[in-house]
Amino acid sequence: MGLASALLSFAHSLFGPGIWPGDWVWATSTAGALVALLPALGAMIVAIIRKGTGNRYDVVTLSVFGGIGVVAVFLLPWLLATGLSQVYQEAASSKSGGQSGFSGSDLSTFNTEYNPLIGTQSAYLGRGQNVYEVLFYPNGMQLGYVFYLILLVGLPALSLLFVMLQARTAFRRGPKWPSRFFWIPFVLMVLASVGMGANTAVHFWLGFLPFSVLGLIPVALVGPPPWSVINRPDPQPRQKVEPYRPEPPAPKPQPQLPPPPAKQYPATALAQAPEPPALAAAPGPIPPPPGSRNSGGSRYKRVRRLGHGGFGTVWEAVDTQLNRTVALKIAHAPDRDTEERMQREARALAVVNHPNCVKVYDLVEEPDGLALVMEYLEGRSLAEIVDAQGPLDDIAAGRLWSTMAGALAAAHEKGVLHRDLKPSNIILDRNGLAHLIDFGIARSQGDSKMTATGMMIGTPDFVAPEQAMGSPASPASDAWQLAATVSYALSGQPPRGTRETPMAALMAAARAEPVSKLPNRSAHARILIASLDQEPRRRPTLTAVRRDVEGWLARAGKSPDGPVTQIVTRRPPQQQPQPHQQPQPQRHPR
Structure with a gap:
């Protein structure tokens, strides 16, 4: 009561005009406004703590956030709200003010009568039914009960909504479940304050x-919190030290039987064929392939041409040795730069x-x-899909973003930048x-720079700003291009x-x-704006983007590894095209 009395006196001095419905009624609403600041x-x-901790929710940070929610949202508001009602009840029941903390001048205005709707403030605020009694044991007119029901239930419900918004704002760029540290204590505070006088509670809310x-x-x-803090890796947990346990005695050695002789098989033509050279496991010079020019033939039988551009031609082909379909990317007019590419x-x-x-x-x-032998894939490009079927929805775009972010992150871990990501x-x-x-224009960290006059790295519509200005590519520029591609898929x-x-x-x-x-x-508008920031250092990393998008998909009840869209059906065997046939629009190489 002492704390509530001090708050009420301060609220009365701050705003307590002597007009209807009364200075102490206005002071009650002013006190409610001050409590709302807690x-x-x-x-x-x-929000200030998360500037340094980001999204690391360990036992300490969760305890701190939970303690802040209990004190600022439940304990102090509940003590002050119920204390206000007790102060009024004490002042109304005693002519001297009793333990209410009211002075003689305060009591003189507290007992002022304004009109029949209010009567004296002492009777209006200090007497009558409490919230629980008004809601569950009403007496009087039906209209009055509806009035109290709207104010005593609707005002706290709307206040709960904005307290939840405050919590979600404090937990931006992270999971939203910690906001329950605020709204659950607020619900408990509302339920615990049903002992307040009904009129006091109305003006308080x-x-x-x-x-x-x-x-x-x-x-x-x-x-x-800045993206640099959110993207900061979690500290490695300490390894648990297992207690020492003496090893059991070694079993007695058993007599070993001589192994049976290995079964011999006759050599086959496949075993005698030389294996093709493997590519280097890390960036570096590639061993020269076996030259089929000198041997006068090729192990790859071309089926049909899939695409043709300034760099070269892509064919669907069959590996005659392994009997599998591949994509053959052949560079025409090969020069030194083309071979290096x-x-x-x-x-x-x-x-x-x-x-x-x-x-x-x-x-x-x-x-x-020179030819690059790659995996062959039946499908269509994202650009064709959007052009033919229209933009993707948020679920499909989220799956696309999550999948491609994982693929790019895997490339970045190996020191490889794509530098030309587009639909x-x-x-x-x-x-x-x-x-x-x-x-084709990817570069590993170990590569030397190519010097090609007039060469532009990337596609202008999807190139990151720093790349267009001549700065070297980085994982942040790949992340910008991926976000631009997702934006294209959505718009x-x-x-x-x-x-x-x-x-x-x-x-x-x-x-x-x-x-x-x-x-x-779009549900992805916020993370899209952040990922398309002009400043590379302010963009979220691909890992942060993937975590955000997959979290949204999980809340929507969708799996992040599901299909983006169903687009083509498998080609029947009897409809295999003949060599040099024009490509069907739905089949592309990888």
Whole structure:
């Protein structure tokens, strides 16, 4: 009561005009507004702590957050709210004020009568039924009961909503489940305060609600923890030291029988055939492949041409030795730079081991040029899917983002950057699963830089701003290109919009023009904006993006490794195309 009396006196001096419905009634609402600042203060403290801890929720941080929620949202508000009612009851029952802390001048205004609706403030605030009695044992007019029901239930419910928003704002860029440290104590506080006088509670909540809304502002101004703190790896847990246990005595040696002679098999033609050379397991020079030019033939029988561009031609072919379908990427007019590019692509794919990255089998010389032998995939590119079927929904885009982030992260762990991620370099197979292709301009950390006059790294519409300005590529630039690709999948256009010429698009990227074509009303809008930040150091890492997107998919009840979309069916055996037949639009190599 002493704490509540001090709060009430301060509230009366702060705002207690002598107008209807009375100065102490106004002071009650002012006290409710001051109490509403306590949950906001607790949320601000949590947001400040997370500036240094990020999303590391160990026993200490969880205990601190739970303690803040109990004290700032349950204990102090409950003591003050119930104390206000007790102060009024004590002042109304004693002419001298008793232990209420009211002075003689306070009592003179407290006993002032305003009109028949209120009567004297002492009777209005200090006497009558409490909240529990009004709600469960009403007496009087039906209209009055509806009035109390709306105010005594609706005002706390709305206040709970904004307390939850304060907590979720404090826990931005992280899981939202810790917000229960705030809303659960608030619910307990509301239930525990049913002993307040009903009229006191009404005016208390009338002051609490608007200031719980205003409390969102200081919590939001604190800001979320920086991505550098969120992406910081968790400290390694200490290894548990097992107690020493004496080893049991060794068993007596048993007599060993001589092993049976190995069964001999006659040599076969397959065993006598030389194995193709394996690619290097790490970035470095690739051993020269066996030259089929000198042998006058090729082990790869070409079935049909899949694509043709400035760099070379891609064929669907059959490995006659292993009897499997492969994609044969042949460079026409091979020069030194072209061979180096193909060797770089082979090295990059050889060291990356991920189910959603294209696999490379060999690097050989064909009669018409150097050829890269890769895994063959039936499917269509993401660009074709969006162009033909329209943008993806949030579930499909989330699965796409999570899968490709994992593939890129696996490449980055091996020191390989893609540097040209775009919708046409993502293939969706016949099961709707996404695969990352075309590491043609990828570079490993051990590679030397190529010097090609006028060579532009990346596609202008999807190039990161720092790459367009001439800065070297980095994992952050790959993350930007992936976010731009996901934005395209959700909206059907690049994030900076389209330009008339590639040079105009490149200049727009170099000027770091803001993204203006982001998808409307997407659940991934927040993380998209963060990932498309012009400053590389402010972007979330691929690991943080993947964790955020997979968390959203889990809350939506969806698996992150499900299909993006079902797009093609398996080709019947009798419809195999003849050599040099034009490609079907739904079949692409990886």
